[in-house]
Amino acid sequence: MRFLAALVATGLLWAVAWLGAGALGWNWLFAVAIPYLALVLFVGGIVLRVIGWGRSPVPFRIPTVCGQQKSLDWIPRDPLDSPFTATETVGRMALEVLAFRSLFRGSRARLTPEKRLVIESDKWLWAGAIAFHWSLLVVLLRHLRYVTEPVPALVGWLEAIDGFFQVASPTLFVTDVVIAGALLYLLGRRVVDPRLRYISLPTDWFALLLLLSIVGSGISLRYFTKTDLVAVKQLALGLATFHPVVPDGIGTMFFVHLFLVCTLLAWFPFSKLVHMAGIFLSPTRNLANNNRARRHVNPWNPDVEVHTYEQWEDEFRDKLIAAGIDVEREG
Ligand code: HEM
Known part of the structure; x- marks a missing residue:
């Protein structure tokens, strides 16, 4: 049912774009108004999310680490798993963002038919995720050709490498x-694995x-x-320079593509996909584990009135001496 709900929602998006831009010819709405609205929601939504995360209190270091932290000099430590300096923390973050390191180390538990619990590494999820994200980055960089004039050399190189096999036409x-x-x-792993199917929400399917x-x-x-x-380039450049024009000759499928992209942009900040921005503000990733070297005091703790040992001894000195108990100062 949850899969079906997401499927219907996606189907409706196709239908709306197909009908609106195709049959009804509302090109200006789909080529100009909706993209700008989506962009405002995207930028505004991300800014609000980042402000929200930024205002969340993180008074202490959160050392959720797998490696040995910095300790005595003769104990070997793990600078990437338990970074102590800012540079080491940047290293951990870079590996997380570029190579999905924690996903790589991920494992999954399953019961064998003999009811034995097996915990095994799960590299397929990592492989699927990394293949998707890196390809998406290349596709998006290649799309820069539509909003730049002259087109940056990088885009040309990417196209040459990406089309290396020169199969079919267009390549x-x-x-x-x-x-x-x-x-x-x-998508398939969520469909095939009953446990994954059970925990998949409509939003997982929809994404x-x-x-x-x-x-x-x-x-x-x-x-x-x-x-x-x-x-398409005329339209994209017009949008990018805030002088929108809607040229003739753009087929309905392009409007469907653009409308789906706009939906993604508008929904992105409010969906789980916003992890793209959130990872950088994740306290378990972006804080050095230096709890043993530095005392981190919770800044909003109320001032606690303390009674030091010296004050206590001053108060009871006579009694302590009378009882024959050692004191630090005689009087
Ligand atoms: C999340 C954003 C987007 C994704 C993931 C995406 C993905 C794709 C993919 C996978 C293709 C197949 C061909 C290729 O890889 O170049 C494609 C083609 C295309 N996309 Fe996008 N796209 C996005 C945004 C846009 C936007 C905003 C535009 C508006 C200019 C656009 C215009 C086009 C056009 C015109 C093609 C056909 C390219 C050709 O004929 O060579 N796309 N898109």
């Missing part, structure tokens, strides 16, 4: 195959279906339905 991009394959795998729809419509645009790329 097949490897990242198109990889991103579609990775998304299908990530994957929406991304698959964007990639699917993009692939269709490039290899099958085609669109006037000069007109």
